[in-house]
Amino acid sequence: MPTLKIDGQEITVERGTTILQAAEQLGVQIPTFCYHPGLSIAANCRMCLVDTNKAPKPLPACHAQVMDGMEVWTDSEKVKRTRKAVLEFILLNHPVDCPICDQAGECVLQDHYFKYSAQPSRLFHRKRHKAKAKVLGPNVILDAERCILCTRCVRFCDEIAKSSQLTIVNRGEKSEITTFPGKLLDNPYAANTVDICPVGALTSRDFRFRTRVWMLSSERSVCPECARGCTIRVDTFENVPRRYKPVHNPKVNDWWMCDAGRASFRDYLGDRMEGPTIVAADGRRTAVSTAKAVEDAARAIQAAGGHHKVAVIASPWLTNEDAYLLARLLTGALADARVYMGGRAAGAGDDVLIQADKNPNRRGVDAIFAALGVTAQPLASFAGAGVETVVVFGDNHDAAESVLDAIKAVPRRVVAGTRMSPWWQLATTFLPLRLHWEKDGSYTNFEGVVQRLRRAVRAASTCKSEGWYAMKLAQSFGDALAFDTPQDIFAAVASAVPEFAGLGWSALGDHGLRFGEGAAPAAGPSADAQMEASP
Amino acid sequence: MATIQVKRRDGLSLAEKLYIPEVMRGMVVTTRQLVKNVFGHQDIATRQYPEVKKAYPERFRGRHRLTWRDDGSVRCVACMLCSTACPANCIHIVAGDRGDEKIEKYPVSFEIDLLVCVYCGMCVEACPCDAIRMDTGTHPMPSFSRDKQRIRKVQLLEEGLPSTARQGGLGT
Ligand code: SF4
Ligand code: SF4
Ligand code: SF4
Ligand code: SF4
Ligand code: FES
Numbered sequence: 001m002p003t004l005k006i007d008g009q010e011i012t013v014e015r016g017t018t019i020l021q022a023a024e025q026l027g028v029q030i031p032t033f034c035y036h037p038g039l040s041i042a043a044n045c046r047m048c049l050v051d052t053n054k055a056p057k058p059l060p061a062c063h064a065q066v067m068d069g070m071e072v073w074t075d076s077e078k079v080k081r082t083r084k085a086v087l088e089f090i091l092l093n094h095p096v097d098c099p100i101c102d103q104a105g106e107c108v109l110q111d112h113y114f115k116y117s118a119q120p121s122r123l124f125h126r127k128r129h130k131a132k133a134k135v136l137g138p139n140v141i142l143d144a145e146r147c148i149l150c151t152r153c154v155r156f157c158d159e160i161a162k163s164s165q166l167t168i169v170n171r172g173e174k175s176e177i178t179t180f181p182g183k184l185l186d187n188p189y190a191a192n193t194v195d196i197c198p199v200g201a202l203t204s205r206d207f208r209f210r211t212r213v214w215m216l217s218s219e220r221s222v223c224p225e226c227a228r229g230c231t232i233r234v235d236t237f238e239n240v241p242r243r244y245k246p247v248h249n250p251k252v253n254d255w256w257m258c259d260a261g262r263a264s265f266r267d268y269l270g271d272r273m274e275g276p277t278i279v280a281a282d283g284r285r286t287a288v289s290t291a292k293a294v295e296d297a298a299r300a301i302q303a304a305g306g307h308h309k310v311a312v313i314a315s316p317w318l319t320n321e322d323a324y325l326l327a328r329l330l331t332g333a334l335a336d337a338r339v340y341m342g343g344r345a346a347g348a349g350d351d352v353l354i355q356a357d358k359n360p361n362r363r364g365v366d367a368i369f370a371a372l373g374v375t376a377q378p379l380a381s382f383a384g385a386g387v388e389t390v391v392v393f394g395d396n397h398d399a400a401e402s403v404l405d406a407i408k409a410v411p412r413r414v415v416a417g418t419r420m421s422p423w424w425q426l427a428t429t430f431l432p433l434r435l436h437w438e439k440d441g442s443y444t445n446f447e448g449v450v451q452r453l454r455r456a457v458r459a460a461s462t463c464k465s466e467g468w469y470a471m472k473l474a475q476s477f478g479d480a481l482a483f484d485t486p487q488d489i490f491a492a493v494a495s496a497v498p499e500f501a502g503l504g505w506s507a508l509g510d511h512g513l514r515f516g517e518g519a520a521p522a523a524g525p526s527a528d529a530q531m532e533a534s535p
Numbered sequence: 536m537a538t539i540q541v542k543r544r545d546g547l548s549l550a551e552k553l554y555i556p557e558v559m560r561g562m563v564v565t566t567r568q569l570v571k572n573v574f575g576h577q578d579i580a581t582r583q584y585p586e587v588k589k590a591y592p593e594r595f596r597g598r599h600r601l602t603w604r605d606d607g608s609v610r611c612v613a614c615m616l617c618s619t620a621c622p623a624n625c626i627h628i629v630a631g632d633r634g635d636e637k638i639e640k641y642p643v644s645f646e647i648d649l650l651v652c653v654y655c656g657m658c659v660e661a662c663p664c665d666a667i668r669m670d671t672g673t674h675p676m677p678s679f680s681r682d683k684q685r686i687r688k689v690q691l692l693e694e695g696l697p698s699t700a701r702q703g704g705l706g707t
Binding site: 097098099100104132133208209210212214215 | 612613614615616619630631632636637638639640663664
């Protein structure tokens with residue numbers, strides 16, 4: 001194993017390690033543009049040039065492998081001059097229209113310029129102009145002038161999305177990113193090119209001009225749109241989510257997420273129903289307090305004349321904590337009730353990230369229900385005969401007309417939901433729920449990786465989680481079910497469900513834990529460090 | 536140790552005690568001032584506001600205005616640096632796509648809440664485009680509603696003036 005010295009610090013690394021990786025292990029920072037840990041190495045931007053004793057000229061640290069006895073200087077005068085020169089070349093024709101550039105504030109070029117160059121332009125000629133605001137596909141727009149030709153986007157399409165849609169045409173200063181003739185940048189992962197583009201050349205058509213990035217607050221969470229559960233950052237401004245960004249998680253999604261998931265946050269922004277209501281027989285709605293609404297729901301259940309006439313519709317959108325509390329209700333006070341499992345219908349999947357199961361926590365809910373002894377029938381088999389009261393948890397259920405009609409025929413219908421939907425319409429008692437970004441909790445993805453959901457948005461105080469309602473109902477039937485925090489519930493899950501054995505709330509960390517990883521210590525840097533480092 | 540100086544009034548003199556002479560003395564001062572004001576305007580200490588207004592120093596920070604480009608469009612590119620810099624958080628901008636090749640972004644709406652503004656001038660300092668200025672030399676006017684004090688893009692541009700600064704910088 002070769003031993004080398006970087007800025008005077010000695011380190012021994014595996015053969016084949018690059019200088020950049022070795023420096024990273026030592027905590028020495030080397031600036032880069034074209035290098036991305038998830039893509040092949042192109043070494044075309046030359047930002048990472050470092051001085052060594054093994055070559056007369058500086059070497060690109062992202063590409064050059066270490067040698068035994070190598071000495072590397074990342075901060076010598078020569079390296080500083082080289083970096084300045086590289087940046088001057090990159091910025092030669094750069095429009096520097098930062099005020100109207102969406103990347104400003106998270107632009108690697110801005111950061112590197114201020115840190116490593118900070119010299120005014122010496123160009124007296126007119127700058128070369130290229131296409132601006134060129135639409136590449138449904139989600140991505142290109143400003144060719146800002147492009148630094150690092151080819152990260154090209155490599156992403158080739159290597160990760162497996163759909164060669166981008167390329168560079170022309171040579172020299174006329175080089176330009178474009179799509180192949182007649183093609184659009186429309187693969188299901190296209191918007192990741194926006195994330196990895198180090199400058200503002202590729203920007204999101206959805207987020208374009210909406211919010212300056214420095215105004216956003218971020219919280220780590222999980223994308224709920226399919227069973228993969230990509231680790232994401234929910235970026236909010238004024239308590240409203242503005243975008244999702246994928247966050248690096250080697251256990252789940254690496255650096256990526258799909259475009260459908262990324263765009264899905266808009267589905268939850270409108271039509272929130274935040275007030276508990278009771279609907280009279282003549283259809284008149286009355287807004288009531290939360291306590292009143294829960295009381296009313298409990299009364300509706302008792303009025304069924306025996307719990308075997310109560311049907312409860314659970315959901316694979318419940319967090320592990322909510323599922324546990326609901327399972328406790330369904331094995332305690334409501335042990336005789338019939339249980340159905342709703343959720344979204346399966347869709348298309350692929351072998352990159354997207355799963356056919358469009359629900360975020362089926363694996364977790366199933367495991368918890370199985371361990372506590374709750375058996376759920378599929379919602380499609382709901383017939384309604386003999387059911388006097390139905391309790392629906394969540395409104396992300398795709399149900400056939402016949403099922404909806406059967407539910408409508410049930411005299412008392414308690415619905416816990418988030419927004420205007422067919423489910424809200426058929427409620428006789430409506431309990432407002434929190435959305436996934438308003439919850440603290442955890443989801444289990446299809447591979448059994450349990451990840452934390454963190455609250456990014458403050459919900460109206462009338463909105464509660466499914467588990468909270470389940471707990472209140474259980475209490476009103478005389479069950480001693482009381483938890484204060486999601487930590488406590490998770491601890492109860494870990495001791496009651498074999499799959500969760502040994503998993504701890506704080507040990508879930510940033511990358512989550514896989515079923516059975518219980519004893520292993522949490523890996524990975526803290527959320528904040530990771531967010532900053534995410535390229 | 537501090538020394539305390541004690542001054543005593545010696546009480547009123549006879550003339551003061553008589554009261555009438557002192558009143559006359561006061562009347563003389565008043566009458567002199569009256570005659571001066573009526574026959575010689577020059578030395579009046581007060582101003583005939585609002586007919587006569589004070590000339591403000593050149594760098595007085597008055598009400599804001601937005602400047603125009605040569606073609607009459609608003610110079611502001613909705614970069615939101617002013618609203619970021621504003622310590623009072625009183626600038627509200629909604630950005631939109633101008634559909635222009637070179638300068639794509641413009642403010643669809645631009646509002647300043649003058650009741651919240653502290654007239655610090657940070658917004659002017661922050662603007663990279665010479666788009667916002669506080670050189671109108673005018674105060675916020677009183678109004679009957681709070682809403683009138685939220686001045687909008689139209690008003691800001693009505694007060695506006697063309698800026699000759701070059702947008703886009705050298706070498707464009
Ligand atoms: S890409 Fe970066 S440096 Fe270039 S205009 Fe945008 S923010 Fe400025
Ligand atoms: S568009 Fe962005 S990612 Fe693609 S080559 Fe240009 S700078 Fe690199
Ligand atoms: S003068 Fe100061 S307080 Fe007023 S709008 Fe400008 S930055 Fe804000
Ligand atoms: S006034 Fe100036 S600083 Fe404010 S948004 Fe417009 S261009 Fe930016
Ligand atoms: S990062 Fe090494 S050459 Fe671009």
